[in-house]
Amino acid sequence: MVIEVRRTEVGVDEANELLNQAGLPNLNSMEILQGGWDNTNILLTLIDASKVVLKVWNANTIEEVGRVVARHCHLDEHGIPTAVPIQLANGSLIAEKDGMAWTLLPFIEGGMLGTDENSLKSLGETMARLHQIPAADFFPDDYRMGWSLFEEMFVIADETNTWSDFLITLKKESKSLRNQIPEGLPQGILHGDVFPDNVIGDGSVTAILDLEEAFIGPCAFDLMMAFVGFGWNEDEALTDRWNTLLEGYESIRPLTQDERSALPALHRYATLSIAAWRYWKHVMTQPDEALKKRYLEMVHRLEQQIDF
Template sequence: SLYDLGKVQANLHKVPICDGISSTFSIGYVLWQRIIDDAKKNNTTTPFIELLQTEMVALKESIPDDLPRGIIHGDLYPDNVIGVEGEVRAILDFEEICIESLAMDLVTTFVGFGWEEGLPDSELWHSLLAGYESVRPLSDAERAALPDLHRYSVLAVAAWRYWQFVIKIPGTEHTNRYVEMVERLDKALPF
């Protein structure tokens, strides 16, 4: 269940920070800047790349720098969670692990698990949040930042998909997968 996943994620977020873990979210601003710089250099700017550039400036301004940070998974999507009968048995693929905003990681999980037919599902969000907050309550600042953190997360996934399926491996059935994320930007959220 998403309640159980929320609890597991909150417990991950309580793991003490140790040396050797990057403080860079590899599909976040660093990837966006690389995509933007490569497009400028190669004269291949697209509307999506222009969107990334605009959003990067706005989100860096609107997301507080002092939100609680810790070890995050960064990619808690259905293909990275093994569950049996509503219980999380294993979390896989720690490739994106880093030190980053804990609330951003929570909304990234919502991006992966909380949308049905192109719309956010408030029941799924509230289940995930209730499980999470049974272990680690969000601060008021985190709650206030959720919409911007969600936007950042959605664009991070879109940027990764664009990088993978438009730039690195173009011409596959996945070429337009980033568009699914872009279409989520203007939907009303349950927070």
């Protein structure tokens, strides 16, 4: 049995080698897990029926993976539910193969967190706790899907003469939003991509995954990103979901008046960031006929006015 990963292959012998390094039983079967656009997650069922996840980090350098793993460890140390790689015999949490990082993660039972009242309240509470833990050097100040990505896209558009209607709108909107979002808002460690495929749970948060986009920024931005990820039903914003998410959040960390005033602009920035990432990914850098219009979901949301 061989499972093809985007830039390499994972065979039984290779999987067993890593399992042996972790002191785990040998492999019984492999199954690709859904989710994720770059790196590949493979569910390994072992001969004793236990399960772990093999993650092949196709899209990140070894150094980058080290920083991401350090972020997961930091959250875990401060009581935020997440997944920390299983330690190998040499004491490392990361194995290197063919220039890429491989990690073994505990398999966490449960699917993506739902949008029911208990789930959203738990998500709000968990995010508020996350935003209050101490900062660390391996969390950057730059948001990879935000202002810096926008500027990169503008450079590409200039160099390739591909200024589309969306890019023109993005430039106009980003300039306006920079003026609307005040400096000095309370800062904390943010996840940056709070969507259902990054949160496992059933009625409450079991684990927050995928900290590649995590950074130090305004706490209220992360709350609005969670609303972008969890608060909509197709093209309709659901205020009851927002109220429940906010209730959970403020039970741990009440928003300041400045944060409340900035919510509409922060929501617009979060929505624009997802639209921009999708456009950059599926239109500009890795054109995909099936996904090239995916950014329009977020563009259409920008047309709606929401009372926060």
